[in-house]
Amino acid sequence: MHSKGFLREHSLLFSWLLRTFDWLVMLVSALIAHYITLGAWPPKPQYITAIVLALALFTAIAPSFNLYRNWRGSTKTHELGTIIGAWAMIFLLLALLTFVTKTSVSRSWAVTWCLIGLAGLLCGRLMLRSFLNKLRSLGYNQRHIVILGAGDVGQQVAKTLANSSEAGFKLSAFFTNDADIKEIARLNEHLVNGKIKESFDYILRHRVDQVWIAMPISKVKQIQVILKGLSHCTADIRLVPDIFGFQLLNQSVSTVAGLPVVNLSLTPMDGANRYIKALEDKVLAALILLFISPILLLIAIGVKLSSPGPVFYRQERLTWYGRRFYMLKFRSMPKGAEKHSGAVWAKAGENRATRFGSFLRKTSLDELPQFWNVLKGDMSIVGPRPERPVFVEKFKDEIPGYMQKHKVKAGITGWAQVHGWRGDTDLTKRIEHDLHYIENWSLWLDIKIIFMTLLKGFINKNAY
Structure with missing residues (x-):
């Protein structure tokens, strides 16, 4: 067998070796943490049970996180972030299980195990990625790609692949019926190029792993001719349609009822992700409410003493799929403040809030009751901030992609908020950050x- 194809031919074996490595890291890190923090040997039954549970949980949730897929072409951040997310989920579930079963284990052991195990998993993936990148840059474990292209999309794909040797993609040939291919010829002086009709013979005579058809959607008839010409081809065939000009969200290709479907705009909260997110929200919201309950009581007393009226303020907002719900806040304005003015967009310099209410707004403490909304399922801890229906109607036609933020549950905090886009700031920038969160x-x-x-911190110059 050709040595340069070994990893590709044994990808399943490679995947199981990686799984075994991860299991060993989890086991060894747990034992090391036990020795460091407790100094006792052998571990007591409850610690062995916790380790076995962690291994079982990791095995069960790994498919949901797609940990052992082919990461070729994916960013380092994406791969490592997935590992961190899976590891964090395991410890959240373990914490919940030990709480429910009233199992007594050392917290210092659990924290030390979490840190050592995470470091081991991340270091292992970084070393593996570095090793594979080095192999691929030397010409090993590469996918030999032939592009049949047209227009800007063909050139864009060719340029991307020509600069992706470390990801294991080698552009071997480019065929097009376009008159001008000088830009493509400059990519590599040894790059084979010609007319599309010449590609069929080339593909049959040379080692080709994948054929990428990179053409505008309008070239349907030409694509059909190409597919007919490739009927004897054993290489993988991929279509890269020219959809770069569309505003897309979580685009992908799937099969629905046996039909091939190109997904242009989807919620990421589908399948296992929906339940993972719900579990994250419920567990964290319950723990946070338990922890901050004394603070909530003190604030409630402060609101009641600052002005007559109810402690909480219920305001209609929009969340996932545009569903309406009532968001809870500590009341920061006098009772009936919007009776005559109606819904008003909060701006700097306004003085409608009470003195204590102004303090709550500046410190974002008025938002704390929304953890109850999270527990109810109306909101998430993290997500785009919800808006009032009257403003949604106004902004949906003014701000590009505004309604797409409703593809996930509204959140208490979000990607836009931690980057300063809250309050009376640029809405376009805020929506860009919200959509970045949904996409990633x-x-x-x-x-x-x-x-x-x-x-x-919760204090922000745009909070008022």
Whole structure:
């Protein structure tokens, strides 16, 4: 067998070796943490049970996070973030299980195990990625690609692949009926090029792993001719349609009822992701409400003493799929403040809030009751901030992509908020950040945003 094709031919074996490595890291890190923190040997039954549970949970949730897919062409951040998200989910579930079963284990052991195990998993993936990148740059474990292209999309794909040797993609040939291919010829002086009708013979005579058809959607008839010409081809065939000009969200290709479907705009909260996100929200919201309950009581007393009226303020907002719900806040304005003015967009310099209410707004403490909304299922801890229906009607025609933010549940904090886009700031920028969050959602991104919120604090110059 040709040595340069070994990894490709044994990808399943490689995947199981990686799984075994991860299991060993989890086991060894747990034992090391036990020795460091407790100094006792062998581990007591409850610790062995916790380790076995963690291994079982990791095995069960790994498919949901798609940990052992082919990461060729994916960013380092995406791969490592997925590992962190899966590892964090395991410890959230373990914490929940130990709480429910009243199992007594050392917290210092659990934290030390979490940190050592995470470091081991991340270092392992970084070393593996570095090793594979080196192999691919030397010509090993590469996919030999032939592009049949037309227009700008063909050139764009060719340029991207020509600069992706470390990802394991080698552009071997480019065929097009376009008159001008000088830009393509400059990519590599040894690059084979010619007319599309010449490609069929080339593909049959040379080693080709994948054929990429990169053409505008309007070239349907030409694509049909190409597919007929490739009927004897054993290489993988991919279509890269010219959809770069569309405003897309989580685009992908799937099969629905046996029909091939190109997904142009989807919610990331589908399948296992929906339940992972719900579990994250419910567990964290319950723990946070339990922890901050004394603070909530003190604020409630402060609101009641500052002005007559109810402690809480219920305001109609929009969340996932445009569903309406009533968001809870500590009341920061006198009772009936909007009776005559109606819904008013909060701006700097306004003085409608009470003195205590102004303090709550500046410190974002008025938002704390929304953890109850999270527990009810109306909101998430992390997500785009919800808006009032009257403003949604106004902004949906003014701000590009505004309604797409409703593809996930509204959140208490979000990617836009931790970057300063809150209050009376540029709405276009805020929506860009919201859509970035939806496009790149992962459990790790949620955890990152929560930590950024804690580190940056709740006080913001745009909170009023």
